[in-house]
Amino acid sequence: xxxxxxxxxxxxxxxxxxxxxxxxxxxxxxxxxxxxxxxxxxxxxxxxxxxxxxxxxxxxxxxxxxxxxxxxxxxxxxxxxxxxxxxxxxxxxxxxxxxxxxxxxxxxxxxxxxxxxxxxxxxxxxxxxxxxxxxxxxxxxxxxxxxxxxxxxxxxxxxxxxxxxxxxxxxxxxxxxxxxxxxxxxxxxxxxxxxxxxxxxxxxxxxxxxxxxxxxxxxxxxxxxxxxxxxxxxxxxxxxxxxxxxxxxxxxxxxxxxxxxxxxxxxxxxxxxxxxxxxxxxxxxxxxxxxxxxxxxxxxxxxxxxxxxxxxxxxxxxxxxxxxxxxxxxxxxxxxxxxxxxxxxxxxxxxxxxxxxxxxxxxxxxxxxxxxxxxxxxxxxxxxxxxxxxxxxxxxxxxxxxxxxxxx
Amino acid sequence: xxxxxxxxxxxxxxxxxxxxxxxxxxxxxxxxxxxxxxxxxxxxxxxxxxxxxxxxxxxxxxxxxxxxxxxxxxxxxxxxxxxxxxxxxxxxxxxxxxxxxxxxxxxxxxxxxxxxxxxxxxxxxxxxxxxxxxxxxxxxxxxxxxxxxxxxxxxxxxxxxxxxxxxxxxxxxxxxxxxxxxxxxxxxxxxxxxxxxxxxxxxxxxxxxxxxxxxxxxxxxxxxxxxxxxxxxxxxxxxxxxxxxxxxxxxxxxxxxxxxxxxxxxxxxxxxxxxxxxxxxxxxxxxxxxxxxxxxxxxxxxxxxxxxxxxxxxxxxxxxxxxxxxxxxxxxxxxxxxxxxxxxxxxxxxxxxxxxxxxxxxxxxxxxxxxxxxxxxxxxxxxxxxxxxxxxxxxxxxxxxxxxxxxx
Numbered sequence: 001x002x003x004x005x006x007x008x009x010x011x012x013x014x015x016x017x018x019x020x021x022x023x024x025x026x027x028x029x030x031x032x033x034x035x036x037x038x039x040x041x042x043x044x045x046x047x048x049x050x051x052x053x054x055x056x057x058x059x060x061x062x063x064x065x066x067x068x069x070x071x072x073x074x075x076x077x078x079x080x081x082x083x084x085x086x087x088x089x090x091x092x093x094x095x096x097x098x099x100x101x102x103x104x105x106x107x108x109x110x111x112x113x114x115x116x117x118x119x120x121x122x123x124x125x126x127x128x129x130x131x132x133x134x135x136x137x138x139x140x141x142x143x144x145x146x147x148x149x150x151x152x153x154x155x156x157x158x159x160x161x162x163x164x165x166x167x168x169x170x171x172x173x174x175x176x177x178x179x180x181x182x183x184x185x186x187x188x189x190x191x192x193x194x195x196x197x198x199x200x201x202x203x204x205x206x207x208x209x210x211x212x213x214x215x216x217x218x219x220x221x222x223x224x225x226x227x228x229x230x231x232x233x234x235x236x237x238x239x240x241x242x243x244x245x246x247x248x249x250x251x252x253x254x255x256x257x258x259x260x261x262x263x264x265x266x267x268x269x270x271x272x273x274x275x276x277x278x279x280x281x282x283x284x285x286x287x288x289x290x291x292x293x294x295x296x297x298x299x300x301x302x303x304x305x306x307x308x309x310x311x312x313x314x315x316x317x318x319x320x321x322x323x324x325x326x327x328x329x330x331x332x333x334x335x336x337x338x339x340x341x342x343x344x345x346x347x348x349x350x351x352x353x354x355x356x357x358x359x360x361x362x363x364x365x366x367x368x369x370x371x372x373x374x375x376x377x378x379x380x381x382x383x384x385x386x387x388x389x390x391x392x393x394x395x396x397x398x399x400x401x402x403x404x405x406x407x408x
Numbered sequence: 409x410x411x412x413x414x415x416x417x418x419x420x421x422x423x424x425x426x427x428x429x430x431x432x433x434x435x436x437x438x439x440x441x442x443x444x445x446x447x448x449x450x451x452x453x454x455x456x457x458x459x460x461x462x463x464x465x466x467x468x469x470x471x472x473x474x475x476x477x478x479x480x481x482x483x484x485x486x487x488x489x490x491x492x493x494x495x496x497x498x499x500x501x502x503x504x505x506x507x508x509x510x511x512x513x514x515x516x517x518x519x520x521x522x523x524x525x526x527x528x529x530x531x532x533x534x535x536x537x538x539x540x541x542x543x544x545x546x547x548x549x550x551x552x553x554x555x556x557x558x559x560x561x562x563x564x565x566x567x568x569x570x571x572x573x574x575x576x577x578x579x580x581x582x583x584x585x586x587x588x589x590x591x592x593x594x595x596x597x598x599x600x601x602x603x604x605x606x607x608x609x610x611x612x613x614x615x616x617x618x619x620x621x622x623x624x625x626x627x628x629x630x631x632x633x634x635x636x637x638x639x640x641x642x643x644x645x646x647x648x649x650x651x652x653x654x655x656x657x658x659x660x661x662x663x664x665x666x667x668x669x670x671x672x673x674x675x676x677x678x679x680x681x682x683x684x685x686x687x688x689x690x691x692x693x694x695x696x697x698x699x700x701x702x703x704x705x706x707x708x709x710x711x712x713x714x715x716x717x718x719x720x721x722x723x724x725x726x727x728x729x730x731x732x733x734x735x736x737x738x739x740x741x742x743x744x745x746x747x748x749x750x751x752x753x754x755x756x757x758x759x760x761x762x763x764x765x766x767x768x769x770x771x772x773x774x775x776x777x778x779x780x781x782x783x784x785x786x787x788x789x790x791x792x793x794x795x796x797x798x799x800x801x802x803x804x805x806x807x808x809x810x811x812x813x814x815x816x
Contacts, residue, residue, distance in 0.1 A: 008502050015505035017517050017682050024496050036502075037494035045495055059493045062693055067491060079665030083475060085467045085669035086445035087777060088432050095446075097423035109425050114522040114671060115692040123563030124558060134566045146690045147555065148533060153689035156533030158542045163568035213521050217526055224450035230693075245493060256693050263491035263671050263694035274425050280774025281561035282554045284523040285470055285638075285664050369495060 004048040006034045018163035022146075023060055023374075030353060030372045031353040032361035040067030041379040053369035054390045056319075058377035061256035064234055065302055066381025072260045072298045079294035090290035096297050100268055103300060104240050106248040107268035111277060116230035116255035117145030119265040121193065123251045124149075126269065127224035130276035134181040137176060137190045137223075140167035141198045143229050144191060171199065171204055173213035180221050183406070187223040189251075190214055194232045194241030195338060200373045203338030211245045216249070224273065226251045229283050233257060234303055235312055235341040235377070262295035268302040270274035308380045309365040311339065315338030324360060344375040347401075348349075356404050362374050362397035412456040415671035416444045430554075431468055433780075438761060438780045439475045440769035448475030451789040453777065461777035462798045463631045464727075466785035469664035472642055472720075473710055474789025480706045482630035487702035504705050508676055511708060512648050514656040515644035519685060521695050524663035525553030527673040528691050531659045532557075535632035536676065537599035538684035543585060543591040545598045546630075548575035549606045552599060552636050576641040578624065579612055588629050595631040597659075598622055602640045602649030603746060610754060611746030619653045626658070632681065634659045638673070642666060642711055643720055643749040643785070676745035700747035706791040716750065716788045723790035724748030731800040752783040755809075763813050770805035 010376035011020040012035075018027065025031040036046035042260055043066050045055045058064065065072060069160070079092065097110040113119055124136055144150040148161035166183055168176040169406050170192075180187050192214060196204035220226040227249035232241045234257040242249065252272055255265035302308065317340050327334040332355070333348035356372035368390050370376055421427040426435065427443075433440040434738060442455035451474050453463045461770070466472065473480060487500065505518040505803075521527055532544055536802045538604040551557040556569035574591055576584040578600075588595050604612035626633040635657035650657065650816035658681055677685055710716065723749050735742040740763070743755035755763035764780035771778050776798050778784055 004499075008499055011502045011506065013501065015509050015517050017519065017677075018686030020497070020685065021519060021688070022695060024696050025692075035496050036499060037496045038490060038498065040494050045491070047496075048499060053495075055495065057495050059495055061477075062493050067494075081451070082446060083448040085671075086448050086469050086475075087461075087463065087465055087467055088434070088443050088455075089428070089447045090446065091412075091416055091444060091456060094419045094423065098419065101423050109423050111425065111429060114525070114694065117692060118523070121556065127564075128566065129564035129698065146692065147559075151689050155687045156535075156537035157687065158572055160542070160568045163571075164566055184442070261697070263493075263697065269425075276508075276564070278426030278429065279563045281430070281563065282557050283432075284525060285468065286522065286555065286669075287430060288432050289669070290673065292671075308758075347469070350638070371446040396810065403719035407585065 005034050005036050008048060010030050015060040016043040022200060025351045030357035030365045040287055041381055042066040043386050051367065052387055053367050055369045056376040056378070056390070057369055057371055058379050059261060061231055061377050062261040064257035064308065064379050065260045065299060067377050069260055069302070071302050072295050074182045075292055075294040075298035076262065080170050080293045082292040085286060089282065089288040090293070091291050092293040092297060093288065099297055099300055100266060103267055103304065105243060105269060106240055106252060107278065108271040109269060111267045111272055111374050113265040113267070113282070114263050114284055115145070116253065116265050117147045117150070118284070119230065119267045120144045120150065120228055120256055121147050121251035122267045122280065123191065123253050125280050126251060126267070126273055127226065127275045130273050130278050131188045131222065132226060133188035134164040135166060136188055137166050137179045137183070138165060138169040139196070141229060142193055143198065143336065144169065152161060167207045171210045173210050175216055176214060180217055184266050187221045189224040189226050190218050191228055193228045194236070197231055197338060197375050201334055203344050205339065206242070206245070211242050211247045214263045215247045219341065224250045226253065228253050228256045232342060234300065234308070236309055236339055238300070238303055238309065244353045259292050259296035262292035264292040265295050270272045302326055302382040303380070306380060311380045312378040312382070314340040315387055316343055316378045318384060318387040319343065319390065323394060326391065326398045330398040332398055332402055338375055340346065341378045344372065347363065355401055358404055359397050362400045363394060366393035366396055368393045413444050413675060416456060419797045435618045438768055440766035440772045442633040450474040451794050452788055459775065461775050462794055463717065463777045463778055464784040464786070464798070465779055466787050467669060469639055469785050472665035472716065472787050473668045473707060474787050476703050477668055477688040479710050480703050481704040483805060484670065484699055484704035487699045489552065492699040493697045497696040497699070500698050500701040500705060504701045505769070507708055508674060508706055511646050511712065512660065512676055513651060514648055514660060514678060515683055516679040517685065518676055519776045520701065521675070521690070522671050522692055524673050525558070527661035527663055527690070528552045528636055529555050530688065531599065531634045531661050531673045533680055533686045533688050533690065534675070535634065537687050538632060538681050539596045539630065541573040541594045541596040542763070543574060543594040544572060544596055545574050545576055545587045545603070547578040547590070547600055549610055550578065550601055551606065551763045563657055570775060579615050579654050584622060584625055594784055595629045595657065597632040598626050598632040599636055601636045602644070605639055605746060605750065605783050610743055610781060611752050613747065614650070614653070620652050623655045627777045627791065634661065636661050636664045640750060642716070642745055643710065644710055644717055646708070646717065655684050667700050667704035668705065668707040670700035670810045672700040682777055699734050711788070714788060718733050718789045720749040720786040720790070723795055724751055724786045726795040727751065727793060727798065730795065731802060734799065734803045734806045738806040740810055746783055750783050751788045763809055767805050767809045771802060772807045774801035776801045
């Protein structure tokens with residue numbers, strides 16, 4: 001019998017190039033992923049064939065409190081009943097900007113947009129306006145969005161789109177210093193993610209010497225330090241993901257988890273960059289809509305009131321410890337990298353991802369949604385019992401993987 | 409007594425650079441505009457001080473059926489109760505792509521995004537991927553969004569951001585041909601709006617010889633013809649704004665009115681460009697969210713079932729005729745330009761916009777929201793009685809303008 005998913009894929013193939021595109025395109029995953037989804041509830045998602053998943057991707061980050069969170073939905077409904085896209089912002093824009101300034105020590109102001117890419121692109125513009133320079137230093141392979149200047153697959157872009165960018169190696173301060181030297185006084189900005197979360201590779205936490213060194217380097221060459229907290233923001237530390245290092249960026253780009261799935265991005269920055277930020281012209285038809293801002297305020301307040309990062313750390317630690325015990329017991333060598341709230345699991349000696357594909361497919365079949373080559377995401381909706389239920393199934397998936405590939 | 413708007417402006421000044429930014433920033437309008445809005449209902453908007461406006465800006469385009477349209481809100485509520493931002497799109501993405509392909513003769517496929525700028529930027533990428541060329545021809549002064557390649561105020565951008573662009577003059581086919589010659593075989597695309605809707609200037613409808621000539625020019629040099637229908641789309645002709653000329657673009661960028669205020673953009677294109685479109689990597693965290701797509705399907709179906717463009721044309725014609733009669737009667741020379749659904753009114757001999765500022769301020773005070781230097785927008789919520797009510801007030805505004813400036 002043809003599944004609903006298969007029927008939708010066939011219809012999509014006729015009216016969407018390639019049938020699907022972007023980061024949710026299952027054609028670029030390993031086999032076994034459903035493409036179309038019907039419903040979300042807490043930490044569970046349901047595909048169009050009624051299959052239920054304990055979800056560890058959280059829609060690739062946005063859903064940080066779980067689907068249909070009452071406090072967020074209530075704020076959304078209240079705002080929607082009054083107005084959303086109007087001739088100007090609502091009071092909620094001011095309230096949300098105030099909340100960000102109160103929450104994030106490096107934030108003296110906020111601008112809002114729709115895509116994470118909007119915020120990282122705006123960040124470059126603010127830095128260039130402030131410094132009158134062009135060059136931006138970035139870590140090789142880091143994802144900063146999908147605008148022509150940063151899309152990881154350069155098809156359809158020109159060399160000019162990627163002009164004035166110099167790569168350094170993540171966690172390698174000397175390479176960043178060399179990049180700055182290469183720019184010979186023209187460094188407008190250093191843009192960096194709070195940890196290394198490149199796809200297909202072990203995640204790497206930032207070293208203190210690297211994060212503090214980038215701060216010092218930016219200061220020394222008169223450049224703007226941009227933290228791209230789009231992926232990690234609001235999961236590790238509500239104050240910003242480098243606050244634990246005592247490193248405060250000049251600009252921070254936010255999106256994904258900011259509004260529990262409602263479309264919003266933000267750029268926050270320091271007083272020193274306020275005038276430069278005010279000198280730009282960036283805008284969008286829906287950037288001032290009130291509903292996603294109401295969702296963001298409710299989301300951030302809930303994360304604050306419930307100590308969301310700590311709850312996610314608890315769930316992520318239970319998951320990591322459980323997976324470790326299971327893999328050891330099945331004689332499978334794995335690496336778990338990144339912060340526990342944004343984890344990833346890789347199998348040793350698995351460069352062609354055969355073990356990962358096998359394990360992931362088994363997890364999906366058993367109703368656990370994980371990804372073979374992109375980091376996962378926890379939410380505050382993942383309770384102890386959800387992690388326990390997921391681990392019952394991952395244990396079976398490990399058994400199947402061990403049966404096929406033997407002890408690693 | 410301090411108004412709510414003034415109090416919010418003061419708070420915003422502390423936490424938003426310049427207090428506000430982008431196209432809804434009243435600092436770049438003439439005096440008298442409220443900055444913050446509370447509520448929308450049909451063709452009416454209410455500011456934070458409870459003042460009611462008959463609205464002729466429609467949130468700068470998005471609101472095409474009026475605020476809180478029952479059919480759209482019902483579709484949104486139904487989708488939201490199931491899920492919005494999930495691990496994949498919902499069936500609604502396929503349904504919406506099918507609807508666009510059915511509605512727009514030049515559309516064989518659709519991609520979705522959030523900002524109009526996303527769609528115009530994607531269009532350039534598809535054209536460059538398809539042709540292997542870099543140069544894009546565009547009309548001087550035309551607005552195609554606010555990415556670094558197209559923002560009208562280049563602060564914070566680099567020369568490289570605007571590389572490979574050559575200007576021509578709108579409605580001047582010879583200048584477009586000269587631009588193509590200057591590119592010497594490297595023309596990837598010609599991007600053009602369906603009519604000239606630059607700010608601060610009379611709007612100009614496209615001439616048939618120009619639109620058909622651009623189509624022939626694109627074919628002759630092997631370039632992609634991109635219609636930027638972000639601003640005009642779904643108000644003039646649901647099939648695309650150049651269908652009346654018999655001109656079918658290779659790519660069309662859509663946003664604004666596509667979902668009655670919910671955040672969505674689309675790029676549609678022909679079979680010949682399907683493979684190129686599938687070869688790109690563009691994406692965004694919220695691009696596959698189901699709710700705005702549900703809103704878009706309900707919006708387009710409603711516009712189709714109610715012949716929305718004709719309804720807006722009726723309202724726009726009543727407005728234009730009424731304003732003409734009033735201005736004549738008050739001895740004020742005005743020019744009304746652009747399609748009646750997307751009108752603009754300018755006073756003669758008013759290069760410093762003194763008359764426009766006076767008239768607009770009077771309109772605002774009397775509860776009619778219009779703009780002095782940006783085109784306006786009609787919606788299907790503007791009934792005959794709303795136009796009549798607006799005209800009662802514009803008559804008073806003309807009287808005040810005539811009293812101050814005399815007969816022009």
